[in-house]
Amino acid sequence: MSANESPDDVTVAGLFSYPVKSCAAVTHDRARFVTEGVLHDRSWMLVDPRASPARFLTQREHPQMATLRVKVLASGALELRSDSQSSLTVAAPSTDATPRMVRVWSSEVLAEDAGDEASRWLAEALALRPSEVRLVRFHPEAKRLCNPHYAGSSGAHTRFADGYPILVVNEASLADLNSRMGRDDARRIPINRFRPNLVVSGLAAWDEDHIDELAIGTVLLRLVKPCVRCEITTTDQITGARHSEEPLNTLSRFRNNVDLGGVTFGWNAIVLRGGDVALGDEVLPGYRF
Numbered sequence: 001m002s003a004n005e006s007p008d009d010v011t012v013a014g015l016f017s018y019p020v021k022s023c024a025a026v027t028h029d030r031a032r033f034v035t036e037g038v039l040h041d042r043s044w045m046l047v048d049p050r051a052s053p054a055r056f057l058t059q060r061e062h063p064q065m066a067t068l069r070v071k072v073l074a075s076g077a078l079e080l081r082s083d084s085q086s087s088l089t090v091a092a093p094s095t096d097a098t099p100r101m102v103r104v105w106s107s108e109v110l111a112e113d114a115g116d117e118a119s120r121w122l123a124e125a126l127a128l129r130p131s132e133v134r135l136v137r138f139h140p141e142a143k144r145l146c147n148p149h150y151a152g153s154s155g156a157h158t159r160f161a162d163g164y165p166i167l168v169v170n171e172a173s174l175a176d177l178n179s180r181m182g183r184d185d186a187r188r189i190p191i192n193r194f195r196p197n198l199v200v201s202g203l204a205a206w207d208e209d210h211i212d213e214l215a216i217g218t219v220l221l222r223l224v225k226p227c228v229r230c231e232i233t234t235t236d237q238i239t240g241a242r243h244s245e246e247p248l249n250t251l252s253r254f255r256n257n258v259d260l261g262g263v264t265f266g267w268n269a270i271v272l273r274g275g276d277v278a279l280g281d282e283v284l285p286g287y288r289f
Helices: 063-067 117-123 170-179 246-252
Strands: 011-017 029-035 044-048 054-056 067-070 078-082 085-090 099-104 106-114 136-137 166-170 198-201 210-216 219-228 264-273 275-279 282-288
Touching: 011 029, 011 275, 044 099, 044 106, 044 170, 085 117, 099 136, 117 166, 170 198, 170 246, 170 264, 210 264, 219 275, 246 264, 246 282
Parallel strands: 054 099, 166 198
Antiparallel strands: 011 198, 029 275, 044 054, 044 136, 067 078, 078 085, 099 106, 106 136, 166 264, 210 219, 210 282, 219 264
């Protein structure tokens, strides 16, 4: 599609948040988009306290994190659920809780520790020792800026996401990827492997590579960087199992980005203007000229 053309009937087909980084998704019919991303998205994180500063933990090392279900309660507390044990409600850390420095990739940021009971619950769920895992919440006074090389002078910032507030995925691109893998509907790789925040329907496959901005009602997103994919895409998000190297093997044949050092699927975005988004909302793409 040329830069001055726009497809008809592009809509919101999926809305997700991940209150605890690398744990199970929360599916939404309607979601609030704020500067840092979808409300509550990646506000909490598991860390290894033996590192200094405490280092983030993800499905890359612990694929069973995918099976840990979470819910943010109206009080701000976090409910943790697992098939292997009783659920646990974790109170939001108090304002006088001792802060802890944590690391997310190359970023060091201030966080609040959620306490020993959460540590013991998570250790049991993930077959770790309590000394190997802590639950932390992003400190309300902290600010983690996005890479200005991609976000420019926008001042965009995020919480514990890998680097950007929003991940956008195109349904048609996933359909094309499944077709290239020779997968029918019964065996197709689902959208949850890519852990998007926003799924759009109605675009041509890979059209997202040519889009600058997406307008959804009052919300305005800017697509700033293709998302480099890792082994989390090979992890079943229901069971935590890894059965093959797909979709990475197929992506490597046609989506390898030499400049970024990996295969890409989906786009990282920043929030230029926030607001509410609902399933079925019209999406107006603005193409790069």
